Amino acid sequence: MDIFKFRVGLRRALLEQVGEIQNANGWYGWDTTTPNSIIRRSLEATLNEYVTAAGMYGFFVVTRHSNCSNPKHRGYPTTTRNGARIVYRDKGYLWEGGQLFQGQRFCACPCSAKNEPEWHHVIDDVIFKKGIDLEECRRLEFVFLGICAAIGNAGDKQSRSGIREHLLQAILTLNDAILPQTVDAYIASRETGDWPS
Numbered sequence: 001m002d003i004f005k006f007r008v009g010l011r012r013a014l015l016e017q018v019g020e021i022q023n024a025n026g027w028y029g030w031d032t033t034t035p036n037s038i039i040r041r042s043l044e045a046t047l048n049e050y051v052t053a054a055g056m057y058g059f060f061v062v063t064r065h066s067n068c069s070n071p072k073h074r075g076y077p078t079t080t081r082n083g084a085r086i087v088y089r090d091k092g093y094l095w096e097g098g099q100l101f102q103g104q105r106f107c108a109c110p111c112s113a114k115n116e117p118e119w120h121h122v123i124d125d126v127i128f129k130k131g132i133d134l135e136e137c138r139r140l141e142f143v144f145l146g147i148c149a150a151i152g153n154a155g156d157k158q159s160r161s162g163i164r165e166h167l168l169q170a171i172l173t174l175n176d177a178i179l180p181q182t183v184d185a186y187i188a189s190r191e192t193g194d195w196p197s
């Protein structure tokens with residue numbers, strides 16, 4: 001997929017989600033709008049799909065499993081969403097410290113193939129393959145962080161505006177990347193009179 005189609009597809013998915021988020025009408029004692037749990041799952045599916053696909057542009061999320069109930073667990077065994085084998089601090093990648101998530105997750109720690117899923121502490125590190133387009137990767141990181149923040153705001157009883165706000169910021173970033181120049185650059189060119197009127 002070329003990067004243009006990638007951005008357009010992700011933008012469309014996020015716009016759809018924003019369109020489905022209505023304010024909860026809890027005032028009346030019942031609420032017929034989409035519950036936050038469904039919004040959250042839908043956002044998680046979009047995030048997962050596009051983070052996985054972003055590997056082709058050198059953008060990866062490596063999950064470090066920091067502990068588990070296996071007594072032989074050592075250090076930070078890792079997994080990735082697209083099956084890439086990347087060890088913690090792998091020298092082929094830039095580890096700039098960005099994280100999409102840190103906290104408890106129900107999953108099987110990869111320190112042994114015999115491990116069963118359990119709740120344990122994980123860290124989703126954002127890393128970039130060395131030698132790729134860094135500007136693109138940092139923009140993807142910003143967009144994905146926006147989706148993560150929206151997911152973080154999609155808990156029970158949390159307001160819908162918090163979810164929308166983060167998604168709209170991600171969409172604005174994608175808009176600028178999709179157009180031949182950013183809206184800010186366009187405005188500046190009009191103001192300095194460079195633009196044929």
Ligand SMILES: [Zn+2]
Pocket residue numbers: 065105106107108109110120122
């Ligand atoms: Zn795990």
Ligand SMILES: [Zn+2]
Pocket residue numbers: 065067068069070073074077109110111112
């Ligand atoms: Zn383990």
